Amino acid sequence: DQQVKQNSPSLSVQEGRISILNCDYTNSMFDYFLWYKKYPAEGPTFLISISSIKDKNEDGRFTVFLNKSAKHLSLHIVPSQPGDSAVYFCAASATYTDKLIFGTGTRLQVFP
Amino acid sequence: EPEVTQTPSHQVTQMGQEVILRCVPISNHLYFYWYRQILGQKVEFLVSFYNNEISEKSEIFDDQFSVERPDGSNFTLKIRSTKLEDSAMYFCASRKASYEQYFGPGTRLTVT
Numbered sequence: 478d479q480q481v482k483q484n485s486p487s488l489s490v491q492e493g494r495i496s497i498l499n500c501d502y503t504n505s506m507f508d509y510f511l512w513y514k515k516y517p518a519e520g521p522t523f524l525i526s527i528s529s530i531k532d533k534n535e536d537g538r539f540t541v542f543l544n545k546s547a548k549h550l551s552l553h554i555v556p557s558q559p560g561d562s563a564v565y566f567c568a569a570s571a572t573y574t575d576k577l578i579f580g581t582g583t584r585l586q587v588f589p
Numbered sequence: 590e591p592e593v594t595q596t597p598s599h600q601v602t603q604m605g606q607e608v609i610l611r612c613v614p615i616s617n618h619l620y621f622y623w624y625r626q627i628l629g630q631k632v633e634f635l636v637s638f639y640n641n642e643i644s645e646k647s648e649i650f651d652d653q654f655s656v657e658r659p660d661g662s663n664f665t666l667k668i669r670s671t672k673l674e675d676s677a678m679y680f681c682a683s684r685k686a687s688y689e690q691y692f693g694p695g696t697r698l699t700v701t
Contacts, residue, residue, distance in 0.1 A: 521632065579633075
């Protein structure tokens, strides 16, 4: 089941710079997308979401962009901080289902 | 800030034994979920529960699995006869009417 893909397993960014995490999906029925952050031995923490009727949603340092024609979304973190170092998962949902479909995750490391 | 809690944090059991994983969802949430993550793999949906009944379940959620909301606060996942391949992190999640699901810290289940 590869409906949601995160093709970069890891990303390393310097503190203060922008982190861009990418996610692609194949199911055109998905209409809601979420980003979660996960530290080791903890559960996923909700960060930000976007509905398919929008192309951008912003919350503080986090912005999610959605390109429906390309079936692509991205999470921008500006400025990146060492505390942002974690695994980031994108997830998708559709109105016909109650479940979240997760990507494989991208490990972000923010170094000083 | 209200959180989803899960107990125990780690459960070790022998193959063939029954286990019950416990969750206390956020108090005003209406929808409840179980997910699991096998080491190195994606977070996978198991089951969703609403209005005291299962609303959706995955292929993984076979007759060996059951869920229950025995009172107004707890939500449990029972595995009747555990197998080695049931070893995973099990996450409980809950949500209100919006799409954002909030996850607990997880229970690490080790089947020996």
